[in-house]
Amino acid sequence: MPDWRRVVRERLTPLGLDPTGDAELAEELANHLEDRYRELKRSGAEDEAAYHETVHELDDIGPLQADLKRNRHITGREPVTIGARTPGSFLDDSWRDLRYAIRTLRKSPLFVLVVVLILALGVGANTTVFTVINTLILNPLAVPTPSQLAAVATLEGDKPSASAALLLMSYPDLIDYRGGNDVFESLAGYSGPRIVICEIGRSPERMFAELVTGNYFSTLGLGPSAGRFFTPAEDGPPGAPALVVLNYNTWQTRFGGAAIIGTTLTINHISFTVVGVAPPRFIGVNAVFGPDMWIPAAMAERLLPTDMKGALSDRNKAAFRGVGRLKPELTISRAQAGLSVIASALAREYPDTNEGHSAAVRPIRDAMFASANSGSSPILFASAILMAVVGIVLLIACSNVANLLLSRSAARRQEMAVRLAIGAKRQTLVRQLLTESLCLALLGGAAGLLVGYLGLELLFSSLPGSANFVVPKFDTTVFAFALGISLVTGLVFGAMPAIKTSRVNVADALKEEARTTGRSRSRVNLTNALLVGQVAFSFLLLVLAALVVRSIQQAYDFDPGFEVAHLAVFMTNPGQAGYSTQQSKEYYDAVRGRVASLPGIRSVSWASNLPLWARTETGLEVEGHEPRSRADRVTTVLTIVDLDYFETSGVAIERGREFTNEDRDRSIPVAIVNEKMARDYWPDGDAVGKRIRLPDEKEMRQIVGIARVANYSTWGEAPQHCVYVPLTQVASDAMTLYVRSSADPELVMTQVEHEMNAASPQVSVGGSRTGRQIVDGGLFQAKVGVMLLSIFGALALGLASVGLCGILAYSVSQRTREIGLRMALGATEARVRGLVLREGMSLVAAGMLIGAVPALLAGRLLKSLLYGVGTSDPLSVGVAIVMLSMVGLIACYLPARWATRVDPLVALRQA
């Protein structure tokens, strides 16, 4: 049997068969010939004849030749030109770009590490802030179709206005709105979180309960995660069974997630049966802070006798907010019109209470964010500022990376030139460089997510009482955001360097061959511009950070009108322990006596308000000032105080006298007003001796003294009216003990609590804190702001200084020859150092000059958040200048030192 493969190879020699590439063709042909030969033999042919007959098949090699040519043209392995396009789909091209990018990046791991770190900080800061905003503002309410929900509230004034603040409404009004409207599928009410005492085991704990109507959960469209919710029947008349639904987080954290349905909890000395647990992440219709539990509104008066007295029947007692689910395809304005009709009917029917009020229907968001004092929401404002700040940090990171890429592009000029020279198109190069940037951006984005997650953990680990607070959570929106900003970032920092790099002049670049001298003027300008921008933004953030730090300092030095040092307060609620008015009075006296006799105590008193936590009341009557309408009524802070209150709290009496033991039940009713009240209502004369009437009282009270204005509700607030009345004449079943010590109040707090418990073990003591802690609490938001701005300012400064140092170092490395020449010609080390320092510091100075303009503008924007600091506070600006200059100097000094280490001989030999 002939060796047919050999025969094929020999006969086809003229075709130049490739021993590897065409082996399969040869095999196929050989197979064919062998089959043919066997067949001929089988049909009786001689060996010789069969061989010749078979080989004859290969005579005409023309078609085979054409076939081989065509085949090689298409599938043959031509040498691939780097960067050259071969025909292929977009996906193929992208895939090739990607593989090439990964190969290139793997060659410079340090560069990748630095870029990814810078981006991770930028993206991480943005992710942290966005996660908070996403949870708080974009998805504040964890219920199905929140867009169908509307907030229902009372408004001052006859006409609903879009800007007026939303007020609470009374329970009877709520029920009338619920029964009379034809715009809501259902309308529910809730009270907002109220403090209750819950006995878990033996120890009483302060918790927050929200009173809700029976249809609350069904209106929101929620299902329980365990047990069930209330039925409408369970929100019936007072005396309905005492039931409670727990917050999921509270169930998990305080009750360990154990089987709890059907067990009883003692809340304010009443036994409640747990019927259900709310779904996870639901904290009520509250943006930030929610209750631990929900209780049927019918329990209001039994549960909170002080707070909710008459809340279910009295139209004067506004304690509820409304939330309604709109009927399908009904708009808010249609619902508004529907409720306005009911509101006018109610005003006609109950002029005493409802005249001058109207109903408001707003998107549910408005109710969640509108704060009591200001119609606009501080949360939205703060979020916008934070987002702007982290946006700036990201911009700095971007420009830093762009600069690094530009520097790197100088090193890749040769590579690009070679690729262009052998036929790569510029757009291919741009594509490939952009692919590299996008790879870097995605890596940075992934690392940024991690940084963002850690940032969030850090931020929220500092929050107290975590079960009640909203918990920001990474969800698909956050991932999409991180991916989005990573991609945009990649394009932003990649585009300019990519275009610049690909614009290399082939001939010039190739001629440079191994010489590292060329500094493209335009590239240097762009680099410097980016750097100046970074410095400007850092300066802006530093000034802002300095402003808020100064503002906080000023805030602590600020005089709130009461004495913070040596003060401690303790909250009690004998009413919740079931005490009668008389028993409460006895308890207050007993505690005052016991605590006053403790060593180290200077004075003791009781007041109904905690400092900086006072609420205002409306409806005070001033003799001689008849309100023109109900809306014109006097609004004041009303505080019930015991003897020695003014001495203990440090609020000075400017005129008249304090309350004394002579002010008894049967003596003339008396009151003390603050200066603001005195000035506003008796501008011409002495307020002492004039008369006022409290909202629920029949008799007029005579003013016996005028007290200094203090901060009652918030730190640094605008002056408010305030009226003090004596505990000896007005009953109160919830009071706060004020204690002034001669030394650090922390030292006596345990003893004071011990004495209070000794006076009555049933009355629980909670919320004990020192004056300093009260101020800290009042300034909590501002301090979080300072913390964040300082962190982001430091981040910006760090990024900018790394950028400055890197760019100068690169510049020095590019100017080795020039520096060598200068040194060879006699320049001293100091001169060379000065040369580099001057270059760097002039950029810093330019950046600060440019940054000063937005810094001043942004200061004005922050004005409402600053305490006692001008928006162009010279000290803040000075601090920012000094800090930036110092860091800039360090960042410039290192490259300057490297410059002096240039050996003139070596440098010149390089030429």
Add this chain to the structure above:
Amino acid sequence: MSTPPDREWKKGSAEMLVLSLIEGRPRHGYDLSKLIEVRSAGALRFHVTSLYPLLHRLERERLIEGRWVEKPDQRRRRYYRLTAQGKRTLRSRQKSWKDFVALVSRVMGVEHA
């Protein structure tokens, strides 16, 4: 026995012949050339040097697909089978071929037997 067909005719119909023959099942090159020879009673014959370039072209056009198949105690052979695209092409060629034959027959006045 009819006279051997014109060279041009053979060229034009070769593709269709190959496609039709592998429609039923995959075949290797020798099998194909044998079948054509036998069924045409020796009137049509393809040399290796023209059969394989044809197969390779059809493969490049994705009408057929070749695969090396190994069977016990045999050399491995490259079998060709029709692709989905090949099937569609074959259908349309068969149809136009039939139409063409019918047309030519009508024009020439050839009667069916």
